[in-house]
Amino acid sequence: MFFVDTLEIAGLGNRSYLAGGGRTAVAVDPPRDVEQVLAAAARRGVRISHVVETHLHNDYVTGGLELARITGAAYLVPAGAAVEFARTPVRDGDRAEIDAAAGLALRALATPGHTPHHTSYVLEENGKDVAVFTGGSLLIGTVGRPDLVEPRLTAELARAQHASAHRLAAELPDETAVLPTHGFGSFCAAGGTTGESTTIGAEKASNEALTREVGAFVADLLAGLDDIPAYYAHMGPANAAGPAPVDLTPPAVADAQEIADRLAAGEWVVDLRHRVAFAEGHVSGAFNFEGEGQLATYLAWLIPWGKPVTLLAESADQLADAQRELARVGIDRPTAAATGDPANWVRDDEALASFPRATFADLAERAKDGAVVLDVRRDGERANGFVEGSVHLPLHMLHRRIHDVPAGQVWVHCAGGMRAAIAASLLDAAGRDVVAVDDSFDAAERAGLTVRPA
Template sequence: MFFIDTIEVAGLGNRSYLAGGRREALVVDPPRDVDQVIAAAARRGVRIAHVVETHVHNDYVTGGPELARLTGAAYLVPAGARVSFERTPVHDGDTMVVDAGAGLVLRALATPGHTPHHTSYVLEADGAAVAVFTGGSLLIGTVGRPDLVEPRLTEGLARAQHASARRLADELPDETTVLPTHGFGSFCSAGPAEGGATTIGKEKSANEALTRDVDTFVADLLAGLDEVPAYYAHMGPANAAGPAPVDLTPPAVADADEIAARLAAGEWVVDLRNRVAFAEGHVAGSFNFEAEGQLATYLAWLIPWGKPVTLLAESSGQLAAAQRELVRVGVDRPAAAATGEPSAWVREGEPLAAFRRATFADLAARHPGDGLVVLDVRRSSERADGFIEGSVHIPVHALHGRLGEIPAGEVWVHCAGGMRAAIAASLLDAAGREVVAVDDAFAAAEKAGLTVRTA
């Protein structure tokens, strides 16, 4: 008897896993906030005996060292990974008993490509492979991107990804469940992953690494690589050094005077409320990153690394959830925070700022000579599939440093669905621009009568 529980880290598009038998279990690629992993093991009534890393991660801070310390588990890290802490180095072919009573054994398979040292782990029950934890190697329909380590290594790692995927397909039975860490919205994925469950057999017929020759695969993979979030540059070093334990206690409470002082000092004040509420009324100069959106990814991507951030939330629960998201990417302690209504976040007599929201139909109804600017803040790969004629393109992650490039006039800003447009609108509003946030799906642009062209 064995079990495998999935621990979703939805904000980052990743998954961790708890797997084991009646008494003991292992954890694969744990998030930094390990309390949820410990709670999952407690629900199963098992002891965490092994904490396993498939690679030194580039997209989040691992909870591996802390989880191993708290549980007394062996901490397994690929032998080729250069780290500065004590761990059990894992080599290709190594095996570890997970739960002797359940006949569970973990077997390491070297699968370089996402990183040079990347390792996958096969879970065997009574000698038969039942699942493989593939980390950033074989994903659902794609593979992990090979360009996060060093530009000169990218093509070689892309070729290694192809070979590693083939090794997994050749050595494991078709019915083996494939359990990747990346590929559920993570920017570590080389392409969009589809579906939530897969097997080796399914991947043989659907995965680009298993259906294309190596040269075609590599050429297509390299051509399709998208922008890398800026905070990735800080994740690998943090993980190699061994991350510190997290502190999720509530931040110091900021009143209206402190919020104003922090804004005046050039610090970031981030409003976590939904984009509709923010547009209707917010502290002038604050930025909107919705707690329910990809908060960790986009805030960590845009904020100058290390700059103090004050969080404004509608409730203590929303604030706590945001803190949990942010520690996963190394934004550890908010400088301060406030909860409640925005009217309490401004000093007496100061008005709240606001801007309009609209649809693509509203934009289409405007006359071309009205002196408006259409700003597209999607990524380059999205824009290549279609863009509004005459629009200005600055991806949202680059906008804060390129505000001066936007022509004069009222700015109508859009993305693919509304979330990134709201972030961009808040940046523009804070900079004193007259802005309208297009809160609409891009598919509606052409239907509304706007001219959409492709690159």
């Protein structure tokens, strides 16, 4: 009998897996903070004998090298991935015994497309294919995006994604469980995913990579690609070099004067509290990236790489969770931090700053007076409808283009409120008069504010 435990990396929209029998197990695409993988193995009472990577990751720093070092496991990495550390190179057709007593083995299948060297791993139980770890190849309802390696390879890799999906569908039984790494909010997915689980048979019936001919599939895939998070450029090199062990010890404590000094020096001070609390009172000049949102993705996307960052949190637990999230994308050591009452984060002669929040119904009333409306959603979202007369600057561009926002009070919105809060904090720090629209975009249509592109 075998087991597969799914480890959710929700902030990055990814999953990792631990699979095995009664004695030993394999870890697939582990996150950099390997403690949860070790804890899962301890709960199962198994030894991790193998750690495998489906590809050289572009969206997070892997914990594979460190996990293999700690456990003494064999570290399996696709042979085509150019890395600077010792590993067991994996080629198409290679097999690894995972738990002999349980009849478990892994078989490598070359599935290029997400990267040229991408490899999926079929879990066999007594010679029967029972699951396949597809990484960034076949996802739930879509595939991994093919444009993260080299622009000149994108079209070729898109065709390879189609071929790899068809190889998986042709070689594996319909009942085989498909267990992808990406596709749960990750920007590594080429399109939206549907559902939490799937099989080869289900994907054959619904996934466009398997229901459409290659030309039409590739054309639509390439047309639908969105912007690439800026920090992705740093993940591949970090993984190729071999990531260092992560240090999650608490950062130095900053008092009000140090926070002020760091802001004056142009460093980033990031407030992790919920957007409602931030709007009600915050350190002037601080930016709001909610610790419970997609912190790692959006902070790593926006911050100039290597810029010192100080974290402000409502509790030590919130701070620790944020450190863990950020370490997963290579933001290893906050320069300093403070927790507790925001009133203690400002000097005695200073007051906390604030800005108002509103709904789309409020905006419908204000729009009659010619308010500046700023839409910070991505291009693909805006293509489905937008507030008439709004200015469009996707969030990841805003910090470099605040000067392009028209003069006047700015009502900023996204699809649900979190990104609008980030944008409002950027505008507030730049001295702009801002209102954060904290509302679902569905309400904009109900308020009669939206139009669709011609």
